[in-house]
Amino acid sequence: MSYDLVLLPSGVASSPEAVDDYLTGQDGKPAGDTVTAIAAELDERNAALPEADSFLGAPAADGVLGDALFVSTPYDAIGHTRSLLFELGTPHGYAVWDPQLAWLADPAGSVPAAVTHGGAGEFPYLTKQLVDLWIPELGQPGPYLIAETADQHYIQTYRHPDGHFDLEYREGSADKHFAATANDPRIVADLIWSWANGDRSGFDALDWQRLTF
Template sequence: MSYDHILLPSGAATTPAEVDAHLTAQQGVPEAEIVAEIASELNRRNEELPEEDGFLSVFPLGGIDHGSALHLASPYDAIGYVRALLFELATPRGYAVYDPQLAWLFDPADRIAATVTHGGAGEFPYLTRELVDLWIPTLAEPGPYLIVERADQEYIQTYRHPDGRYALEYRDGSPDKHFVTELGDAAAVAELIWDWTTGDRTRFGALDWEQLAL
């Protein structure tokens, strides 16, 4: 069994239904130059590895009339590696990454660069408002947390408790600048994480923060 990822141009879709519509519309359209370029690089990197370490379930990629879309399948044990590689290649070219298993769309438009760790799905190189709004209400075991880190010891994170409440923490570079609060509203947590990510602390003053001693 393989794990799928799909590349498509930034702005081509905002919902899973729109992704499906875009892919349908690309059927029979000659392969776009950018798609051929990305496919060629993925093929090259896969070919450099021993066959047993390859990250493509179907090889080689490309040469199919799917227009501006590129579909690739990989072994489950290569998911993290493939995701990182796709962000490396797709983001600078203005391409989004779609995960059809989770129905997650990573569109680089309006992204904020950060190290983002999703407790259930691993690490990602940026955050968007759409992603934080999608992720926070659905955090669940075995990793019900999200961390957004801009620099060493500079991060915001949340943990969703079994009762649905959220512990929200942020740290501004040192132990004496590490604070925590609790909220029961997923939308408010998402807003605050996005505010912190964009550098807006306006809403933070309305909350009761407690200094956290570790």
């Protein structure tokens, strides 16, 4: 069984329905130069690996559809393949669509960050749409999210089984390391997005305590 990921141009869709409409509209269109080149690079990298380490379930070149690229990958290679799509697609203004989870990672309006989603792995940027999707859905086995924008500059949250969240941020040094708790995932999502954008105006909504170790 394989897992599907899709590259599509940034800004062409903002909802699952719009993604489906866009991809349907690509049927029968000539193969785009950018996705053709990305597919060739994926196939070249895959061919350089031992068969046991293959990250493609089918040749990427077969997945070009107009200006979109469908990529099939084994389940144990999802994180690696997604990282490659970000690496190769983001510089050319391409978004990554995950049809299984209905997640659209679009670089438009994003904040560069090293993001770790406890259940899905690593992402190279944060968007408001993704934060709003991710936080209410956090759960076992990895109910946490971390976003780091520089060394020792990060915000993270952990969702407990009863639904409440621990929220923590650090801004470079031990005296700027704070923690709080919250029950509303919308507040947590808003604060994470605000923090990533350098906005602390809403942080007084929680009772922050400086952490000491």
